[in-house]
Structures are given as C-alpha cells and as structure tokens.
Amino acid sequence: MFPVPAPLGGSLRPVARRRGFPPCPARNLRYPVRFVSIAKEIARRRTFAIISHPDAGKTTLTEKLLLYGGAVQLAGSVTARKNQRATTSDWMELEKKRGISISSTVLQFDYDGYRINLLDTPGHKDFSEDTYRVLTAVDSVVMVIDAAKGIEPQTRKLFEVCRQRGVPIFTFMNKCDRPMKNPLELVDELERVLGIGAFPVNWPIGDGFDFRGVFDRQTSQMHLFERTVGGQFRAPVSVGGVDDPAVRGQLDDTTFKKTVEELEMLEHAGELFDDAAVLAGQSTPVFFGSASNNFGVQLLLDGFLRHSPAPKPRVLAGTQISPEYPQFSGFIFKIQANMDPRHRDRIAFIRVCSGKFERDMTVHHSRSEKKVRLSSSHKIFGNERETLDEAFPGDVIGLVGHDSFGIGDTLTTDPAIRYKEIPRFTPEAFSYLHNPNPGKYKQFRQGLDQLLQEGVIQALYLRNSSIKTPLLAAVGPLQFEVVQYRLESEYGAASRLEATPWTVVRWLPTDIQEDALDGLSLPTGARIAYDLGKNPVVLFQNDWSANYFGETNKAVPLSSLPVQTVRD
Ligand SMILES: Nc1nc2c(ncn2[C@@H]2O[C@H](COP(=O)(O)OP(=O)(O)OP(=O)(O)O)[C@@H](O)[C@H]2O)c(=O)[nH]1
Numbered sequence: 001m002f003p004v005p006a007p008l009g010g011s012l013r014p015v016a017r018r019r020g021f022p023p024c025p026a027r028n029l030r031y032p033v034r035f036v037s038i039a040k041e042i043a044r045r046r047t048f049a050i051i052s053h054p055d056a057g058k059t060t061l062t063e064k065l066l067l068y069g070g071a072v073q074l075a076g077s078v079t080a081r082k083n084q085r086a087t088t089s090d091w092m093e094l095e096k097k098r099g100i101s102i103s104s105t106v107l108q109f110d111y112d113g114y115r116i117n118l119l120d121t122p123g124h125k126d127f128s129e130d131t132y133r134v135l136t137a138v139d140s141v142v143m144v145i146d147a148a149k150g151i152e153p154q155t156r157k158l159f160e161v162c163r164q165r166g167v168p169i170f171t172f173m174n175k176c177d178r179p180m181k182n183p184l185e186l187v188d189e190l191e192r193v194l195g196i197g198a199f200p201v202n203w204p205i206g207d208g209f210d211f212r213g214v215f216d217r218q219t220s221q222m223h224l225f226e227r228t229v230g231g232q233f234r235a236p237v238s239v240g241g242v243d244d245p246a247v248r249g250q251l252d253d254t255t256f257k258k259t260v261e262e263l264e265m266l267e268h269a270g271e272l273f274d275d276a277a278v279l280a281g282q283s284t285p286v287f288f289g290s291a292s293n294n295f296g297v298q299l300l301l302d303g304f305l306r307h308s309p310a311p312k313p314r315v316l317a318g319t320q321i322s323p324e325y326p327q328f329s330g331f332i333f334k335i336q337a338n339m340d341p342r343h344r345d346r347i348a349f350i351r352v353c354s355g356k357f358e359r360d361m362t363v364h365h366s367r368s369e370k371k372v373r374l375s376s377s378h379k380i381f382g383n384e385r386e387t388l389d390e391a392f393p394g395d396v397i398g399l400v401g402h403d404s405f406g407i408g409d410t411l412t413t414d415p416a417i418r419y420k421e422i423p424r425f426t427p428e429a430f431s432y433l434h435n436p437n438p439g440k441y442k443q444f445r446q447g448l449d450q451l452l453q454e455g456v457i458q459a460l461y462l463r464n465s466s467i468k469t470p471l472l473a474a475v476g477p478l479q480f481e482v483v484q485y486r487l488e489s490e491y492g493a494a495s496r497l498e499a500t501p502w503t504v505v506r507w508l509p510t511d512i513q514e515d516a517l518d519g520l521s522l523p524t525g526a527r528i529a530y531d532l533g534k535n536p537v538v539l540f541q542n543d544w545s546a547n548y549f550g551e552t553n554k555a556v557p558l559s560s561l562p563v564q565t566v567r568d
C-alpha cells in the first residue's frame with residue numbers, strides 16, 4: 001500500500017525520459033548463484049493480455065505500448081492511410097481490410113529490465129474462443145474501456161472469466177479525447193456493474209477537445225500532453241504540481257476547477273492503493289488516457305509493470321507447479337498457420353509454466369505420449385519471428401514443424417504434468433461448406449484441415465450420411481467469413497456456404513453405444529452427428545426441440561458443453 005504524497009509544486013520541467021519507478025525487482029534479488037538466473041528471469045517476466053468489447057482501442061493501445069516500450073519507432077494506426085505503416089498487431093490481410101482484430105497476436109519485447117509478453121486479443125464475440133484461450137496463458141490483463149460508453153457487454157463477459165481465474169485486472173479508460181462520461185461515474189460503474197474495487201491511479205484533466213492530460217495521484221503531478229500528427233510519435237509532455245504557475249497557465253479556469261474538485265472528492269473517499277487486493281483480483285488500478293493521442297500511455301506502462309504480477313504457480317489436480325520447478329513444462333494455447341507468406345508453415349504457441357526451455361531439448365508430448373525434440377523455437381513479434389535459444393516461465397514462444405501438436409497439449413520434461421487449461425465453446429451457428437471447383441479439392445481439403453487444427457472453427461460429421469460436404473460449427477457467423485477468406489487467400493480455394501436448419505448442439509453421453517444411438521427418438525429435423533473427437537452429438541432446430549428430446553429420452557442426459565474426450 002502506498003499513500004498519496006502531498007503536491008510537490010515546483011517548476012515546469014519537460015520530461016526527457018521516463019520518471020523514476022523503482023527498478024525491475026529482478027535486479028534486487030539475492031539468491032545462491034545457480035538459482036539466481038531462473039528466479040531472476042521469472043521475476044522480470046510480465047505476461048498479459050489486452051481485452052475489451054470491440055473497438056475500445058486494444059490494438060491502438062498495443063501499438064502505443066510498443067512505441068513507449070521502445071519496441072517500434074513509429075506507431076501504425078488502425079485507421080492509417082494507405083501510405084502509412086500498418087499496425088504490427090493486426091497483421092492478417094482480413095484484419096487490415098476490416099479494421100478489426102480477428103486473431104490474437106503475441107508480441108515479446110524488453111523494456112526497462114522486464115521481458116514483456118503482450119497479447120492483443122480480438123474483441124468481437126464471434127472470436128471469443130481465441131480470446132478465452134489467451135486468458136489461460138497470461139498472468140494479468142489490461143481491460144480497455146471506451147470512456148464515452150462505459151462497460152460494454154463483451155467487456156463484462158471477459159471480466160467474469162478473469163474473475164473466475166483470479167487474474168489481476170488493470171483498467172485503461174480510453175478515448176478521453178472524445179466527449180466522455182463523468183470520470184467519477186466511470187469509476188463507480190466498475191464497482192457497481194462489475195463488483196470490483198477501483199482505485200484511480202491517475203485522473204483526466206478535461207475531456208473531448210479540451211482533454212489536456214492526466215493528474216498522477218501517486219506523485220501529485222500534472223502531465224499535460226501535446227497532440228502529434230496521427231499519434232505516431234511520443235506526445236511531448238510537461239509535468240508540474242497543481243500549484244505550478246506554468247501548469248496552471250496552460251489550463252482554462254473551468255477545466256482546472258473541475259479537476260481540482262474531483263480530485264478532492266477522491267481524496268475524501270480516502271482509499272489507498274492496495275497491492276494485495278489488486279493481485280487477488282479484488283481491486284483494479286484505473287488509468288485514464290487516449291491511446292490514439294498517446295496521452296497517459298507511459299504512465300499506464302510504468303504503473304502496470306510496477307504493480308502487475310510475475311508468473312505464479314499453476315494448480316493441477318490439487319498440486320501446485322511453481323515456475324521455479326526445475327522440470328520444464330508448458331501448454332499450447334494457440335496454433336496459427338501461414339503467418340509469414342515466406343514461410344508457409346504453422347506455429348504452435350506455447351506458454352512456458354515451469355523450468356527452463358532450451359532449444360533442441362527433448363520433451364514429452366501429452367497427446368501422442370511420445371518424446372519430441374524442439375529444434376525450431378522462435379521469439380514472436382506480430383508476424384515476425386526470430387530464432388530463440390532459451391525461454392523462462394511466463395514466456396510465450398512459437399514452435400514450428402510439429403504437425404501433431406494441437407491446442408491444449410502439454411510439453412514437458414516431467415510426464416506427470418498434464419495441463420488442462422483450454423476451454424471449449426458450444427457452437428451456435430452451423431453451415432455446410434461446399435467446394436465449387438472439383439479441380440481444387442486438394443487445396444480445399446488441406447486448407448480446411450489446417451484451419452480446423454488451428455481451432456479457427458469446429459466441424460461436425462453427420463451420422464449415416466452419404467454427404468461428404470463438411471458441416472462447420474461456429475460460435476459466431478464471422479468465423480465462417482474468416483474460413484472462406486483464408487481458404488481463398490492462403491490456399492487458393494474458393495468455397496460456398498449453405499445454410500442448415502440447426503441452431504443448437506448438445507453432446508450425448510460419451511459411453512453411449514452405436515446401437516443405442518439407433519434407438520433414440522429424435523424430434524422432427526434433429527440429426528445425430530460426431531464432433532472432431534468422434535463424440536456423438538445431436539443437432540436441433542431450436543431450444544424447444546432440444547428440451548423436448550430431454551423429456552422424451554430421460555435416460556440419455558445431454559450436455560450443452562462440449563465433452564473433452566477423443567473416442568477411438
Ligand atoms: N478518438 C479516439 N479514437 C481512438 C482512440 N483509441 C483508438 N481509437 C479508434 O478506435 C477505433 C478502434 O480501435 P482498435 O484499436 O482497432 O480497437 P480494438 O479494441 O482493437 O478493436 P477489435 O480488436 O476489433 O475488438 C479505431 O478507429 C481507432 O483509431 C482514442 O484514444 N481516441
């Protein structure tokens with residue numbers, strides 16, 4: 001906990017370099033030499049995701065964190081004109097075209113002694129499977145809120161997942177350069193709607209066109225920013241206390257008075273920053289700013305790094321696997337093919353959970369129960385990659401050249417470890433996917449198999465059916481569009497969708513026998529099918545039909561959540 005210090009006053013001084021937060025904790029550790037390296041490496045890891053409802057500014061903020069973290073020289077802009085550089089994070093063709101994030105992006109970089117693994121996630125609910133998988137791989141999140149809109153539905157859902165997992169949450173109130181809700185109301189909304197304590201670390205000075213900067217409550221300093229063209233460069237900033245005449249001179253009376261009044265109200269509330277509550281996910285530090293204008297980004301980055309957790313132990317069937325455990329272990333949470341047109345291959349993204357990863361090491365692969373040698377390991381930065389020789393807990397690394405790897409697999413030097421982190425979703429949209437060019441069957445099939453392995457979409461196979469057309473099952477219809485687009489652009493295979501009558505899928509008991517399936521009485525229009533793990537499911541036209549089945553087949557309980565087994 002730290003109290004808010006009294007205003008410092010003093011003269012206006014331009015900030016040439018970052019203000020002095022304490023050095024990365026890794027530098028201060030005292031351990032016997034052999035242990036130092038791994039403990040030190042773990043302590044300096046920060047692995048986090050940026051989450052929110054669509055369009056709140058996650059990708060824009062990601063770009064600005066890269067700019068302020070020194071990882072890029074020039075920030076791209078999602079709304080960039082054609083002659084400007086595109087974003088590092090939204091690198092996929094379709095993302096650039098649509099201006100939305102479709103797939104999560106991994107960005108690893110070093111800053112101020114920290115090794116940062118940042119994951120930008122897509123906000124659209126149709127891609128939430130990807131976002132939820134990312135949440136299993138991170139130690140904390142930055143939740144971005146559009147300050148004009150407050151808490152939106154998808155943010156709320158993602159927040160709930162973080163809360164269930166006990167993930168610490170940092171909040172960035174973005175777009176303060178537009179007319180925004182009253183900041184006190186925004187903070188109150190966090191407490192009222194999400195039920196989480198909120199501690200404003202800084203406070204907006206003005207809003208909309210008059211948004212001038214933020215007041216840092218920890219140092220009692222005003223940070224007044226200037227806008228730069230397109231927000232490509234760091235925003236020049238001047239810093240001074242509330243009483244500093246030079247700062248005062250830059251603000252009109254109304255803005256100044258309003259800010260001082262609001263700050264007084266906050267002080268009266270008397271809350272202190274509580275690190276333990278933040279780490280327990282019970283309180284969120286709140287930062288205000290504007291990602292597109294670079295206002296408040298440096299304060300967020302430094303404040304986040306200072307208070308966010310290093311990798312923690314993972315709990316596995318009641319046992320804790322601590323990051324310091326000497327055996328290497330990690331799990332695959334994402335697979336992506338064709339990231340770089342020069343290397344038409346697939347990357348499996350693994351989150352290291354314990355021990356040290358070394359290139360060329362031999363590990364146990366949980367799915368195949370075989371030993372595999374990991375010779376092609378990479379550090380990932382958007383769609384760029386670089387060979388990597390070693391990695392530590394917290395790191396996300398890319399492994400190339402292992403077709404047998406699937407999402408959820410554990411890789412470890414201790415075969416007793418088997419992570420079960422990856423959630424599966426229940427599809428709600430179903431469509432046939434036709435191949436209109438018989439001559440391109442090979443490309444169509446290869447592309448589809450690849451995308452299924454990536455988990456871009458799910459597939460079902462109808463029972464007793466002579467139709468060989470794949471039946472796709474999606475959490476949301478935008479996933480169909482992504483499949484079609486990627487089949488065409490990455491595999492040169494056109495495709496055509498055909499609607500189906502089903503909207504509901506339910507899983508049958510995994511131990512049900514084939515002849516028992518013949519004996520089931522199905523409502524009109526319902527069909528039995530198998531998922532990719534060969535588990536039987538029933539497709540229904542609507543909820544009413546699914547409920548009717550439940551009443552007429554009481555001995556056959558249905559599950560609305562996908563079963564995780566793979567049948568022979
Ligand atoms: N005015 C204003 N616009 C912003 C700010 N930050 C982002 N934007 C704009 O908001 C829009 C959405 O930004 P993105 O960064 O793509 O949002 P996102 O959250 O990544 O969106 P998805 O990944 O598709 O969910 C873009 O047009 C940005 O330029 C800001 O601080 N102020």
Ligand SMILES: [Mg+2]
Nearest residue numbers: 058059100101
């Ligand atoms: Mg985005």
